[in-house]
Amino acid sequence: MxxxxxxxxxxxxxxxxxxxxxxxxxxxxxxxxxxxxxxxxxxxxxxxxxxxxxxxxxxxxxxxxxxxxxxxxxxxxIGRTFQNIRLIRTLTARENVMLGCHCWTKAGMWSSFFSSPIRPSAEESEIRRCADGYLEFVGLGHRADMWPHALAYGEQRRLEIARALSMExxxxxxxxxxxxxxxxxxxxxxxxxxxxxxxxxxxxxxxxxxxxxxxxxxxxxxxxxxxxxxxxxxxxxxxxxxxxxxxxxxxx
Ligand SMILES: Nc1ncnc2c1ncn2[C@@H]1O[C@H](COP(=O)(O)OP(=O)(O)O)[C@@H](O)[C@H]1O
Ligand SMILES: [Mg+2]
CATH class of the missing domain: 3.40.50.300 (P-loop containing nucleotide triphosphate hydrolases)
Known part of the structure; x- marks a missing residue:
């Protein structure tokens, strides 16, 4: 490999x-x-x-x-996690993972993040589902709406893994x-x-x-x-x- x-x-x-x-x-x-x-x-x-x-x-x-x-x-x-955790503090656990999923969408992350919060596009809903799947996979399904700093240290590390995996x-x-x-x-x-x-x-x-x-x-x-x-x-x-x-x- x-x-x-x-x-x-x-x-x-x-x-x-x-x-x-x-x-x-x-x-x-x-x-x-x-x-x-x-x-x-x-x-x-x-x-x-x-x-x-x-x-x-x-x-x-x-x-x-x-x-x-x-x-x-x-x-x-090639995906990776970091020795010093690098999560985005101003994004929730789900949103941190969504960044990775965006890598595969045609809209790209900016157009989606600036889209209407009231009526998310079909693509954004798709990305949310993708992120939730990875959160579930690493055992953080119940933490999706939390800020990274509110998570236990071990959970933050697993969140980094979810983000890495979301880029497939x-x-x-x-x-x-x-x-x-x-x-x-x-x-x-x-x-x-x-x-x-x-x-x-x-x-x-x-x-x-x-x-x-x-x-x-x-x-x-x-x-x-x-x-x-x-x-x-x-x-x-x-x-x-x-x-x-x-x-x-x-x-x-
Ligand atoms: N950007 C850098 N500039 C200067 N020295 C560096 C840099 N990155 C790593 N080093 C040095 O290279 C050596 C190996 O570092 P590192 O790869 O982080 O070690 P390890 O992960 O095995 O603990 C260390 O002595 C470190 O100080
Ligand atoms: Mg090291």
Whole structure:
């Protein structure tokens, strides 16, 4: 589904990613782990197109997308959530998701948002139904009319997932979706991610909760200081010497 080839990213003199290669197979849950500052979010930014690479190439579904703009990649089927939640504060939960659904309508979001609030167009009703479907899917059907900041932290993260899904991505990039969640919320998120895969999506997941990663991932890539240090099944990665050292420090 996705191939990252010899990707490097420098910020000034600092190398955030160094000659990284990555292959993500369709239908898998592929986890990306590594200590803070390892370059995980930078890799997401490079894949989604918000940051240009210093060198290297990205191939998505057999097509080179290295130079293409973020919205174009979104239309091709790359969706994402953000480590720091990015919901629009002045829109309700439903409206936040509607923004994603609008991506597929001919009217586009502005014409619809400025349309008559008394008599919404057939298209807008359609978009509302679409948004409500995704809210239901992530378990937020009862929260549709609430403001994002009135939602619990875990709910905000699920709302971001609903918005990402509403753009009908094939590959979903989740940046620390379990951050700030309690064990029960994490368990529910786990179930949600599996259901997303059951719907034919592919997942690339950055996550610090090691129990969750080991439980859910088909394949794990470990990066440290911008370089891949290990890759394999959860069992292979868990017993890998370089990984243990990166996480616990040498000698432990
Ligand atoms: N836009 C930027 N400008 C300068 N340095 C950056 C930028 N984005 C990330 N970095 C640096 O790159 C390194 C990797 O960051 P990041 O990808 O966010 O790590 P991770 O997500 O693995 O914690 C960090 O040292 C960070 O400070
Ligand atoms: Mg990060």
């Amino acid at each position: 996705l191939e990252v080839r010899s990707m490097s990213k420098n910020f000034g003199g600092f190398t955030a990613l160094n000659d990284l290669n990555l292959r993500i197979e369709k239908g898998q849950i592929h986890a990306l782990i590594g200590p803070n500052g390892a370059g995980k979010t930078t890799l997401f930014n490079l894949i989604s197109g918000s940051v240009p690479p210093s060198s290297g190439e990205i191939v998505f579904l057999g097509k080179k997308i290295t130079g293409s703009r973020p919205h174009k990649r979104a239309r091709l089927g 991505p094939k590959l979903v990039l989740l940046d620390e979706p379990a951050a700030g969640m309690n064990p029960q919320e994490t368990q529910e998120l786990n179930t949600l991610i599996r259901r997303i895969v059951d719907f034919g999506k592919t997942i690339l997941l950055i996550e610090h909760d090691m129990k969750m990663v080991m439980d859910i991932a088909d394949r794990i890539t470990v990066i440290n200081y911008g370089q891949k240090i290990a890759e394999g099944t959860p069992l292979e990665v868990r017993t890998n010497r370089a990984v243990i050292e990166a996480y616990l420090g040498e000698g432990e």
